[in-house]
Amino acid sequence: MLSVSNATKIFFAGMPDEKKALADVNLVLRKCEFCIVIGSNGAGKSSLLNAIAGKLLLDTGKIAIAKKDVTHLSVHKRAQHLARVFQDPLAGTAASMTVAENLLLADLRGKRKHFSPGLTKKRRRQYEEKLSILGLGLEERLNTPVELLSGGQRQSLALIMAVSNSPQILLLDEHTAALDPLTADIVMNATIRTVERFGLTTLMVTHNMQHAVDYGTRIVMMSSGKIKLEIAGEQKTGITVGDLVSQFSVKNDKVLLQECRV
Amino acid sequence: MFDIILPILESYFALIPVTLAQSLILSFVVLGIMLPFRILSFPDLTSEGAYPFGGCVCAVLISNGMDPVVAIIVAMGCGFIAGCSTAFIHLRFGINTLLAGILILTMLYSINLRIMGRSNMSILGSESIYSLINPLNPNSYGVKIGLVGIAVIVILVVLKLFFSTEHGITFRAVGANAEMSEAQGINVWRITIIGVGAASAFSALAGALMIQSQGFADVNMGFGILINGLASLIIGEAITGRNTVWKQLLAPFLGALTYYQLVSLCLAAGLPPPDLKFATGFFVLLMLALPSLKRKGMLPERVKIRE
Numbered sequence: 229m230l231s232v233s234n235a236t237k238i239f240f241a242g243m244p245d246e247k248k249a250l251a252d253v254n255l256v257l258r259k260c261e262f263c264i265v266i267g268s269n270g271a272g273k274s275s276l277l278n279a280i281a282g283k284l285l286l287d288t289g290k291i292a293i294a295k296k297d298v299t300h301l302s303v304h305k306r307a308q309h310l311a312r313v314f315q316d317p318l319a320g321t322a323a324s325m326t327v328a329e330n331l332l333l334a335d336l337r338g339k340r341k342h343f344s345p346g347l348t349k350k351r352r353r354q355y356e357e358k359l360s361i362l363g364l365g366l367e368e369r370l371n372t373p374v375e376l377l378s379g380g381q382r383q384s385l386a387l388i389m390a391v392s393n394s395p396q397i398l399l400l401d402e403h404t405a406a407l408d409p410l411t412a413d414i415v416m417n418a419t420i421r422t423v424e425r426f427g428l429t430t431l432m433v434t435h436n437m438q439h440a441v442d443y444g445t446r447i448v449m450m451s452s453g454k455i456k457l458e459i460a461g462e463q464k465t466g467i468t469v470g471d472l473v474s475q476f477s478v479k480n481d482k483v484l485l486q487e488c489r490v
Numbered sequence: 491m492f493d494i495i496l497p498i499l500e501s502y503f504a505l506i507p508v509t510l511a512q513s514l515i516l517s518f519v520v521l522g523i524m525l526p527f528r529i530l531s532f533p534d535l536t537s538e539g540a541y542p543f544g545g546c547v548c549a550v551l552i553s554n555g556m557d558p559v560v561a562i563i564v565a566m567g568c569g570f571i572a573g574c575s576t577a578f579i580h581l582r583f584g585i586n587t588l589l590a591g592i593l594i595l596t597m598l599y600s601i602n603l604r605i606m607g608r609s610n611m612s613i614l615g616s617e618s619i620y621s622l623i624n625p626l627n628p629n630s631y632g633v634k635i636g637l638v639g640i641a642v643i644v645i646l647v648v649l650k651l652f653f654s655t656e657h658g659i660t661f662r663a664v665g666a667n668a669e670m671s672e673a674q675g676i677n678v679w680r681i682t683i684i685g686v687g688a689a690s691a692f693s694a695l696a697g698a699l700m701i702q703s704q705g706f707a708d709v710n711m712g713f714g715i716l717i718n719g720l721a722s723l724i725i726g727e728a729i730t731g732r733n734t735v736w737k738q739l740l741a742p743f744l745g746a747l748t749y750y751q752l753v754s755l756c757l758a759a760g761l762p763p764p765d766l767k768f769a770t771g772f773f774v775l776l777m778l779a780l781p782s783l784k785r786k787g788m789l790p791e792r793v794k795i796r797e
Contacts, residue, residue: 281673307675320673322666325659332656333663337675341656373733389674 229429230257230397235279235289237453249275250286251453257397262423262430264440267450268476273433276450277401280431282306294396308338310397311390313383315405320386323375327366327385330374331355334389358388361425362418380411384418391422398423400432404439412436416443437469449475502758507631509754510747514638515699516718517746520726521645522693523719524742526573528732529653530665530685532587535716536576537693539595540569542712544694546602549611549707558619562698569694572598573687581679595712602709610708618702634703642743645692653735661685662735714767721770722749724777 237250250272257263265273278284280291282303291299293309311334314320321330332346332355352370359367362384366377374382383403390398400419404412420443423430434440440447447464449457449472457475459467519537526534544565551561572594579590603609621628623637652658663671664681672678701707726745730737753770757763 303672304675304677307673312673314673319667320670322663322670324666325662329659329662332659333671333674333676336656336660339675341660343652343655343657345654346656346659347654 229259229294230280231292232280233290235291236287237275237279237284238287248453250279253455255448255455257429257431259429260427261446262444263446263448264444265431265433265448265450266440266472271450272453273450274401277399277431277433281310281312281399309395310399311337311395312399313386313390313401313403315402317379317382317386317406321374321382324373326371326373328352328355328370330385331389331392334392337393358392361422362388380407380415383407383415387415387419387422391426391428394426396429398428398430400430402433402435405435437472440472441467441469498759502755505754505758507635509750511631511634511638511703513746513750514635514642515696515703516750517642517743518692518696519715520719520722520742520746522689523716524723525689526686528738529661530682532682532686534576534686534689535588535591536573536594536690537719538712538716539598540572540690540693541697541715542602542709543572543598544569544697545701545707545711546606546709548698549613549701550605552613552616552618553611558617558622558702562619562695565694565698566691570687570691573690574683577683577686581682599709606707606709610706612706613701614705620702638699646739646743649739650736717770717774718749721774722746724774725749
């Protein structure tokens, strides 16, 4: 479904502070796969997500979604293939617009727009139905401006917006990191429910090792712009948080040593 | 007491028709300021250039015998291009929206002089949109108020309908959160360019209607129009509020009507005309400062604009 091949992105190339954000990254996601990306800060996780979303154009390499080459497509053109939930709850929704209007925007993603009325009765009913999946009572607040919702509610809304018209790829960028533990759980549960219900191909970046252990079909660990470790299948079922964390330090120390030698 | 107030009121009432006609025409400039500022979060100064641009283009066309309606449409098209240029400069080169507007309005001044060949031009005696309606008495304020009033209502209704369509909601989304709009598949460049262009087209429309009403065009006719428009918008928003699209759309028109009546009242009461700009500027400053003055001891929130 998603294939990233030989993706490379170097910032400040040739300068003393040259930074390899992505160094020859290869990643293939089959349909309905739920891949979790972990790694320390600056490992290239966000760069990978940004590259897939089109926010970051690659120096070299190729990105294809459902066999269609999207390497050179702009963000808004790629949006018809993929949806994204940002870390910041404020980023994924339009604050001054109502819940229903935000859902309408998501509903129209990648579709041809017309001069016909946007928020029809039929659409409102559909949106109420979609929001009721969350169980947060948002379905009764369709006409509330989003700025009046709490962070957790906004993030849940952003999630529903992202999955609303079954994108081919769902990108989750540490989408529970800015929430309190309880709300994070609610949003994470809603994520799992919707991903399973719609059978979405998902790529999730997280710092929460418990989430990485509990959910998903594959774990990818990144470091210095490279994929250092992949855990899938049976290996994935037996793994614990401790195992993951130990991998972290080992990998990081190795990197540190290598850098020292250089 | 009465012998002071009575002559003031008398001269004020005598001014009402002319002020009303003027403010209806200028309400399109206020609309041209409001649309980028409030809907697209793109504070824009192009209207100060687009208004005289529309006027000068229209004056030259009419004096060369072109049909006034066609001349107005061409003037609006020119205003549209001016607005598109401002938006493009901002998007492509990352120049601040306000500076982009100043660049365009400065360049338009030369263009206006080039188009007219001189600094002002009379079109008295030529056909105008008002004389098409009432050939016998084209200068009657009734005709002007009626014609422009109908145009105002039509444009208000059309805009209201537009903003509730699928296309309309994308414009509001770009202003509310540009990055999110992009992620939702909206072409932010296209929406911004069309939106700012359309706003300047409305400013140019005001210029074209104004020169036909007053019978001449002048390259300096736009001087200070922006601050008047901003004052009108602020008054309008104080009257209507801003929490729905309909209120936001009504604000420029109600604001323009109120503001120009206030100005006319001040002039009738003996405010020396040279002091008018200072008074207007001070009023706008006061209205903008009010929210932060009310919140004692707290630094004002940083206004989120596109840099």
